[in-house]
Amino acid sequence: MFSDLEQRDLDELAAATVVRNLGKGEVLFEEGAAAKGFYLLAEGRIKIYRVNVEGREQTLHLISPGETFAEVALFSGSTYPATAQALAPSRVLFFPRHDLTRMVERNPQLTLNLMAGFARWVRQFNQMLAEHSKSVPSRLAGYLLAEGRRQHSAALADGSCVTLEINKTEIASFLGTISATLSRSFGQLREAGLIEVTDREVKILDLSGLRDVADRESLSNS
Amino acid sequence: MFSDLEQRDLDELAAATVVRNLGKGEVLFEEGAAAKGFYLLAEGRIKIYRVNVEGREQTLHLISPGETFAEVALFSGSTYPATAQALAPSRVLFFPRHDLTRMVERNPQLTLNLMAGFARWVRQFNQMLAEHSKSVPSRLAGYLLAEGRRQHSAALADGSCVTLEINKTEIASFLGTISATLSRSFGQLREAGLIEVTDREVKILDLSGLRDVADRESLSNS
DNA sequence: CGTTCGCTTGAGGCCGTTCAAGCGACGTGG
DNA sequence: CCACGTCGCTTGAACGGCCTCAAGCGAACG
Numbered sequence: 001m002f003s004d005l006e007q008r009d010l011d012e013l014a015a016a017t018v019v020r021n022l023g024k025g026e027v028l029f030e031e032g033a034a035a036k037g038f039y040l041l042a043e044g045r046i047k048i049y050r051v052n053v054e055g056r057e058q059t060l061h062l063i064s065p066g067e068t069f070a071e072v073a074l075f076s077g078s079t080y081p082a083t084a085q086a087l088a089p090s091r092v093l094f095f096p097r098h099d100l101t102r103m104v105e106r107n108p109q110l111t112l113n114l115m116a117g118f119a120r121w122v123r124q125f126n127q128m129l130a131e132h133s134k135s136v137p138s139r140l141a142g143y144l145l146a147e148g149r150r151q152h153s154a155a156l157a158d159g160s161c162v163t164l165e166i167n168k169t170e171i172a173s174f175l176g177t178i179s180a181t182l183s184r185s186f187g188q189l190r191e192a193g194l195i196e197v198t199d200r201e202v203k204i205l206d207l208s209g210l211r212d213v214a215d216r217e218s219l220s221n222s
Numbered sequence: 223m224f225s226d227l228e229q230r231d232l233d234e235l236a237a238a239t240v241v242r243n244l245g246k247g248e249v250l251f252e253e254g255a256a257a258k259g260f261y262l263l264a265e266g267r268i269k270i271y272r273v274n275v276e277g278r279e280q281t282l283h284l285i286s287p288g289e290t291f292a293e294v295a296l297f298s299g300s301t302y303p304a305t306a307q308a309l310a311p312s313r314v315l316f317f318p319r320h321d322l323t324r325m326v327e328r329n330p331q332l333t334l335n336l337m338a339g340f341a342r343w344v345r346q347f348n349q350m351l352a353e354h355s356k357s358v359p360s361r362l363a364g365y366l367l368a369e370g371r372r373q374h375s376a377a378l379a380d381g382s383c384v385t386l387e388i389n390k391t392e393i394a395s396f397l398g399t400i401s402a403t404l405s406r407s408f409g410q411l412r413e414a415g416l417i418e419v420t421d422r423e424v425k426i427l428d429l430s431g432l433r434d435v436a437d438r439e440s441l442s443n444s
Numbered sequence: 445c446g447t448t449c450g451c452t453t454g455a456g457g458c459c460g461t462t463c464a465a466g467c468g469a470c471g472t473g474g
Numbered sequence: 475c476c477a478c479g480t481c482g483c484t485t486g487a488a489c490g491g492c493c494t495c496a497a498g499c500g501a502a503c504g
Binding site for chain 2: 050052053054056058060072074081082104105111115118119122123125126128129130132133134176215216217
C-alpha cells in the first residue's frame with residue numbers, strides 16, 4: 001500500500017505512527033467514536049462488529065496480523081461505523097488521518113493504491129451480502145474453506161486440517177447466527193461426511209463436497 | 223463532486239463523457255463485464271442488482287436522476303460486481319475511467335471528493351447489512367420512510383402520501399424478498415393502522431408508529 | 445376473447461431462533 | 475482434595491417468520 005511513497009513521505013509517516021498494545025477483550029474504538037485514522041494489526045486478532053437493534057452482535061470483519069482495518073475512517077471522515085475489540089492480546093499501529101490526507105495531496109499515486117485497497121473491501125462486502133442469503137451450513141462451509149486457505153500456504157486437500165482460532169460463539173457471531181445453530185450446522189456437515197471435528201480441529205474429509213455446499217444455497221438442494 | 227476541478231479539466235471531462243439512451247428493461251452493463259468507467263443518471267430509473275445462486279434477484283441500489291453509480295469501477299479496476307438495468311426509459315452520462323484517473327493524478331483534491339462519495343456508499347452498505355437482519359415489515363417501513371424523504375422536500379407528517387415509483391415486485395427484490403411476502407407485509411402495516419394503500423399511493427397514518435416499526439426488529443416486539 | 449402480468453391470498457413446510465436442560469472443563473475457595 | 479460456580483458447547487422441544495407452491499382475480503393488450 002505504501003510502496004509508491006517517496007522516502008521523505010515514508011519517514012514522515014513512520015514518525016506519525018503510534019503503537020498501541022491491547023489486552024484480550026479490550027476495545028480499541030467504539031461505533032460512533034470520532035475517526036481519526038486507520039490501523040494496521042501487527043500481532044493478535046481483532047474483531048470488528050456492530051450490535052443490531054436487538055442487542056445481538058454481528059461481526060463484520062476478523063482481522064489477522066498484517067491486515068489494515070478502519071480505512072473507512074479516511075473517507076467517511078466523521079465517525080467509526082463499527083466497534084473494534086481485541087480477541088487476543090494484540091499490537092496495532094495507528095496512522096493519523098491528517099498526515100495521510102496531507103500526503104495524498106502531495107502524492108496522487110497513493111490515491112490509486114488506496115483505491116485498490118477499497119476494491120478488496122468492496123468485494124468482501126459484496127460477498128457478505130451474498131453469503132447472508134445462504135443457509136448457515138453453507139456459510140460455515142465457506143468459512144472453513146476461507147480459514148483453511150488463510151492458514152495453509154499450500155492448496156487444501158482431502159485430509160487437511162483447519163484450526164479454529166476463535167471460539168465457536170465468535171464464529172457464530174461472524175456468520176450472523178448463534179452458537180446453538182452453529183453447533184447443529186457442524187453436526188450436519190459431519191453427518192454428511194464432509195468434515196470431522198475434534199475440539200478446535202476440523203479435518204476436511206471431502207473437499208469438493210464442502211465446496212459444493214459452500215456454493216449452494218442450502219445443504220439439501222440438488 | 224466535480225466542484226473543485228479547474229476549468230481546463232472540466233472541459234476535458236466534458237469532452238470525454240458519452241451520453242447514452244436506454245429503453246425500459248435495457249441492460250446497461252452486466253455483472254462481470256469489464257468496468258471502464260462510471261455513470262451519472264440524467265433521467266429515468268436504474269436498478270443495480272445481483273442474482274444469487276438460486277437465481278433470485280437481489281437489488282442493491284435504486285438510482286434516481288442526479289445520482290452517480292458504478293463508482294466502484296474506479297477502484298476495483300477490473301469488472302463490475304453487479305448488473306445495471308433500466309426500469310424506465312433513461313438517459314445516462316458515461317465517464318471513462320482513464321480520463322478520470324489522469325485527472326486524479328493532476329488534481330489531488332478530486333481524490334478527496336471521490337472519497338467523500340465513497341463514504342456515502344459505505345454507509346449505505348452498512349445499513350443494508352443492518353436492515354437484512356430485520357423482519358420484512360420493518361424493512362418495508364424503512365423503505366417507505368426513505369422514499370417519503372426523497373420525494374418531499376418538506377418533512378413528513380401524518381397524512382403524507384408516498385408514491386411507489388416502481389412496481390411491488392421490484393420493491394420486493396430491493397427488500398430482499400418476494401412479492402407474495404411483501405404483499406402480506408403491506409397488509410400487516412395496514413392492519414396495524416400505520417398506513418393506507420391504494421394502488422401505488424401510500425398514505426402515512428401514523429408516522430411515529432411507522433418509525434418505531436422501522437427501527438424495531440419485528441412488527442410484534444415490545 | 446384469450447393471454448399475460450402484477451398482485452393477493454391460502455396451505456404447507458423448512459430453517460433458524462428461543463427457551464431450557466445437561467455436560468465437561470476449568471478455576472476458586474473452603 | 476473436593477465442592478461449587480462459571481463458561482463454552484451441545485441437544486431437545488416448541489414457536490415463528492418467510493419461502494414455496496398454487497389458485498384466483500382484475501387490468502392491460504393484442
